[in-house]
Amino acid sequence: MIQQAIQSLHWDKSPQGLYEPIAYTLSGEGKRVRPTLLLTASKIFGCDEQKVMPAALAIEVFHNFTLLHDDVMDKAQVRRGRPTVHVKWNENTAILSGDQMMIEAYKLLAQLPDNYLPTVLRMFNKMGTEICEGQQYDVDFESRQDVTISEYLKMIEYKTSVLLATALQIGGYLAGATQTQQEALYAFGIHVGLAFQVQDDLLDVYGDPISFGKAIGGDICCNKKTFMLLNAFDKADVTSREQLYQLLQLPIDTPQQRSYKIKQVVAIYDALDVKQVAQAFILEQTNKACACLDQLPQNQFTNSLRELAHKLVNRNQ
Numbered sequence: 001m002i003q004q005a006i007q008s009l010h011w012d013k014s015p016q017g018l019y020e021p022i023a024y025t026l027s028g029e030g031k032r033v034r035p036t037l038l039l040t041a042s043k044i045f046g047c048d049e050q051k052v053m054p055a056a057l058a059i060e061v062f063h064n065f066t067l068l069h070d071d072v073m074d075k076a077q078v079r080r081g082r083p084t085v086h087v088k089w090n091e092n093t094a095i096l097s098g099d100q101m102m103i104e105a106y107k108l109l110a111q112l113p114d115n116y117l118p119t120v121l122r123m124f125n126k127m128g129t130e131i132c133e134g135q136q137y138d139v140d141f142e143s144r145q146d147v148t149i150s151e152y153l154k155m156i157e158y159k160t161s162v163l164l165a166t167a168l169q170i171g172g173y174l175a176g177a178t179q180t181q182q183e184a185l186y187a188f189g190i191h192v193g194l195a196f197q198v199q200d201d202l203l204d205v206y207g208d209p210i211s212f213g214k215a216i217g218g219d220i221c222c223n224k225k226t227f228m229l230l231n232a233f234d235k236a237d238v239t240s241r242e243q244l245y246q247l248l249q250l251p252i253d254t255p256q257q258r259s260y261k262i263k264q265v266v267a268i269y270d271a272l273d274v275k276q277v278a279q280a281f282i283l284e285q286t287n288k289a290c291a292c293l294d295q296l297p298q299n300q301f302t303n304s305l306r307e308l309a310h311k312l313v314n315r316n317q
Contacts, residue, residue: 002035005053006060009104021085021097022104025064028080033312034167035060040308041171041185043301052174055120058108059167062124065101066131068094073139112174120170127166134158141225149230153194161193177296184295188305191289195282195313201226202278203315205266217262223248227281228274229265235272244268286313 011023035056042052070076071084072094078084086094112120137155141147168185177185204219205228219226233241247265252258269275289309296302 001049002032002039002056002060005057006032009057017089017093018097018100021068021089021093022101024088025068025085025097025101026061028082030060030064030080032060033308034063034163037164037189037305037308038167038171040301040304041168041177042175044296044299044305045172045175045177045181047171047175052171054108054111055170055174056167058105058124059163059170061101061108062105062128063163065098065105066135068098068101070135073135116174119173123166123170123173127162130158130162134160134162142223144225147225147230149227149234152225152227152230156197157190157194160197161190164193164196165189181296184292188289188292188309191285191292192309192312195285195289195309198227198278198282198285199313199315201228202275202282204228205269206275217258217266220262220265221252221258227278228269231277232265232269232272232274235274235277236268240268240272282313286310 006026009026011019011026013019038052038056038059039049042049067079068085071079072086072091076084077087082088084094085097106124109117109120109124134155134157137151138159141152141155165186166189168189169182172182172185201219204216204226207216218224219229229244232244236244244265247261247268250257250261252261286309290306293302293305
């Protein structure tokens with residue numbers, strides 16, 4: 001249903017250089033998790049999907065807009081198995097087409113009934129601001145050596161969780177959920193998002209490269225502050241901590257250097273049981289997410305959210 005709605009959006013407009021990258025981006029094989037969450041939340045309360053579809057599409061378009069800009073900032077070469085927009089075209093195109101995608105998201109929101117729009121806009125704008133704040137925290141962390149685990153969790157809450165949470169909350173609101181039920185949906189999204197991102201950190205170290213879809217150890221090679229690295233620093237003694245600091249300074253100019261760095265860092269993770277710490281956190285957040293659903297009407301759509309929570313955090317890609 002979501003795929004059909006996305007395909008019904010027309011981008012054969014002029015100038016082609018602005019709209020063709022948008023069509024390219026939205027035709028990618030994304031999971032459509034966020035609009036699916038919004039629709040599922042609305043169906044819990046018996047809402048017709050056509051009533052909430054503009055908001056679901058707005059969430060998906062907005063999400064993809066952030067990816068265009070993220071890829072420029074991260075200098076990412078591939079997204080969903082295809083060249084990123086700034087690689088296929090150029091950085092200016094990625095920035096400008098991304099800007100237009102944000103505008104298109106608000107145009108989709110404007111299709112909602114007038115009596116719902118002010119509240120939905122407040123939710124949407126809060127989400128957008130926190131995503132930008134989370135991205136800035138992530139940038140700031142690159143040059144800091146004193147990032148705490150709590151700071152990292154706040155960053156991934158803003159970068160990842162709030163988009164999931166807001167999609168759920170909007171779906172519930174448009175379907176007539178009470179404030180308490182909306183808050184339960186939002187909290188579910190926050191906990192699932194935290195588990196999802198830490199699972200991503202875990203897969204980058206211990207995943208299967210074929211299933212994961214990218215080379216293992218990328219976060220280690222670029223010294224990215226992750227749940228794994230920060231917990232290793234937190235659990236390490238003086239000797240192990242110094243070894244980690246030295247490993248982070250190693251060059252990765254050759255495949256041999258890259259392989260050595262990854263192998264040595266993973267050995268420290270193994271010695272400190274960092275994998276088990278991450279798995280315990282993921283399970284804790286998943287359980288908290290599912291507990292939030294107890295405050296909602298119990299039906300097949302509530303069960304679908306439970307199933308989705310477990311699928312997202314037990315994925316291998």
